[in-house]
Amino acid sequence: MTIVSRPTRIVSFLGGSINPPANLCTHRTPRSVKPWRAVPGTVGRAVVVGAGKMGLPLAVQFARHGWKVTAVDVNPDVVAAINEGRSHVAEEPGLAEGVAEVHAAGRLHAAADAAAAVRDADVAVLIVPVMLDDAQQPDYRYMDSAVDSISGGIHPGVTVIFETTLPVGDTRGRFAPRLEAATGLKADTDFFVAFSPERLYSGAVFANLSTYPKLVGGIGPESGRRAANFYDSVLDAEIVKMSCAEAAEFSKIADTTYRDVNIALANDFALYADRVGVDIQEVIDGANSQPYSHIHQPGIGVGGHCIPVYPHLLLSRAPDLEVVAVSRRTNDAQVGNAIKSLETRLGGLDEVPILVLGLTYRENVKELAYSRALPLIERLSFHGADVSAYDPLLSAEEIERNCATPYTWGRPAPFRAIVTQTADRLWEEIDLSLFPDLELILDGRNSLRGIDLPARVRYVGIGVQDATRRRSPDASASS
Template structure:
C-alpha cells in the first residue's frame, strides 16, 4: 500500500506547518475530506484561538474552525506522527528588498528533526527557483540524518489562495504540483486531488513550479504598474483614469486591470524574489524592477494628491483632519502585512498630519504592534476635512449618504474632500453634494 492509499485510509497523517491565511484553510480542507490532519504553528496564541473556534484570518470562519477535526498544536514533536508534510510559512523580504528565507529554513529544520523514512515534504511557500532543492533538502538531510530520494521525497506546490476572495477558493483553483521524481510527483498530485476540485497541473520539475509562482505574480504586478503610470500621467493631464479604462475595456482583448496600491505578501513581494535570483546570475531586471518601483511609489503619490487637495480647498495642512478608511493590504481581509496604506500615512506625517485610521476588519492589537497605529471607530469622527477610501471594505463602500456625511458633520460645506483611491464611491453624487473629489 502506497502513501496516498494510507492517507485516505487514515493509516497515515498529513501535517500543515504554518497556519496562516494559506496553511489553515488547506488543513481544514483535508480534514473536511476525512483525512487525519495535524496543524502546527509556533504561534501559541494562534493555536489557542483555533482550538477555541476563533478564525482570526476570517478565511473559513469561526463555525468551520469550531467543527474541524484538525489537531491544532504548537508541539513540534507531533510532526513525527505525520508522513506527508506541507510547509506554508511566510516568505517576506528584508528591508533591502532581498528574500528573507528565515521562516522557511526554520520550518525545514523543525520538520527535519521529526522526519521519518517514507515521508514526503511539500513546500508551498513562495521562493525563487532552486530554493527547495539547493537550500531546503540539505537542511532536511542534515537534521534528519536521512537521504532525499532514498529515505524521503520532496515536492513543491505553490499556494494560490487569494485572501478574502470567496469565489476563487482553494478548491476551485488549479493546483500546480511537482516532485523530486515521477513517483513523488504522482503521490503529491493524488493527495492534492483529494481537495482540489479544479484539478492539478503536473509541472515538469520543482524549479518550473517555483518559477511559475513568482512569474504569475510578477506578471500581475507589471500590469498594475502600467495602469498606475497611466494614472500618474492622466492626473497631470486632468483626465479621469477610470473613464479611460472604462472606454478601453470595451475592446475584447483589454486585460481589465486598474490602478491601485499593490501590497500584501504575494504581488508586492514575489517579484523581488525573481529579481534577486536574476541578479545573482548577472542579469539586471528592467521591466519587473521598473514595475516594482512604480507600484512602491503609489502611496506617496496618493498622499501628495491629498496635500494638493487640502491646499486647493484653503486648508492649513498641518491642522487638517484626514481620515484613512482601511489599513489592510486589500478588501475583505484582516491581513495588514505589507499594506501600502502605510506609505500614505507615513508621507502625510512628513507634512505634520496625524491621520485618524479606521478599519473594522483589521485587528486593533495587531495594527498597534505592527505599525504603532491606534485604530478609531467610525462613529467617533465628525470633523473630517478629508476622507480617504484606501481599502474597499463593504463597510465603507456600502455606507449611506447620511453615514458618509456624518464624517464631515462639523466641517464647512465647501471644504469637504474625498480621495477615492479605489474609485468605488459615487463620484457624481459626491460632486452634487458639494464635495471636492479626487480618485486614482
C-alpha cells in the same frame, strides 16, 4: 460605458469574470492506510506546518477528504483555539464551521511539536511566511526554523511539500539539502520533496480550492508523483503535474509578478487618463472588451505579503529584469503621488486634519503586512498633517500602534480631507454632514466614484476625477 446596439452574441467581455464555476466533489469514500503509498483512493496522515490564514483552511480541506490532520503552529493561542474546535482566523467564509466540523469528527487537532507530528505522518505541508529583509532579500527566518523543526520527524516514505512562495530553486537547492543534512536520508529516494504553490485569495479560499488548478512539481519523478496524488485525494480542482519543482516555483512568481506589472501599467495609464481628461475605468472596460486585454485596476498602491513581495523574490535572483523592478517602483510611488495631489489641492499639509479609511492592506482581511496605509500615514505625518484613521477590523489601540489617532465611526470631526486606502463597502455609508470642513475625498481604490457629494467637497480618484466620473454615469464602479 453603455452598449447601445448589437451586443455581442456571446456574453459581453465588459467587466470580465474571475469566478469560474465550482467543481463538484467526485471523491469516493477513501480507504485509510498506514503507511500511505500514494495509491489513488487511499488516505493517511498529514501535517500542516503554519496554521495561519492559508494553512488552517488547507488543514480543513485535507481533513474533509478523510485525512487525519495535525496543524502545527508556534503560536500557542492558535494551537489552543484549534484544539477547542475554533478558528482563530475570523474573516475567512466557511472556516469557523469547517474547523468545528473536522475537529468534532476527530480528524483535526493541533500541536506545537512539529517533529513528533511528522514522525507519525505521511505528508507534511509547509506554509509559513517567507518575507523580505531590509535589503529586499528573502528573509527565511520562519521557513528555516519550520524546516529544522520537522527534520527530527523525517522518516523513509514521508513526502514534504512546500506551498509557501519561494525563489526559483529553493525547494531543491536550499530546503531538500537542509533536510538531508539533518537526517542523513536521501531526498527523492528515502523521502520525497515537492513544491506546490498556494494561489488562493483570502476571503474566497474554499471557493478557490474547488476551482483553481493545483500546480505540483517534484525534485524528482517519484516526489512529483506522490505530491500530485496527495492533492488529487484532497482537491476537486484539476491537478497539474509540472516537469520539476522549479517550473512550479517560477509559475507562482510569474503569475504574481505579472499582476504587479499589470497594476503598474494601470497606474501609469491612470496618470495619463487624468492628463487627457478621460475616465480610466471607462478606458479599461473598453480595452478589456478585447479578449486578449486584461488590464487590472489602478490604485494607491499594492499591499499584503504576496504581490509586493514576490517580484523581489524574483529580483533577488535576477536583478537585471528591468520591467519587474520599474513596476515595483511605480506601484510604491503611488502613495507619494497621492500625497502630492493632496498637498497641491489643500495648499499644504501642515496641521491639516486628515482621515485615512482602511489600514489593512485590503478590505475584509486583517493583515497589515506591506499595507500602503503605513507609508501613507508616515508620509502625511512627516508633512505635518494631523492624521486620524479608522478600520473596522482594527481596535483603537491597533490604530495608535500604527501612528494615527483612532477615529470613532459616526463622530463629528474637523477633517479637511479623507483618503480611502481600502475599498470597504462601509465607506459608502459615511455621513459627510459630520465633517463640515471637508474639502476633498481622495479615493485610493476608486470605490466611491458613485457617491453623492456636497458641492463643497471635491472628488479625486486614481485616474478618475470629479468631471470624468460624472461624464460616464453608467461606468461600473471599480473594485
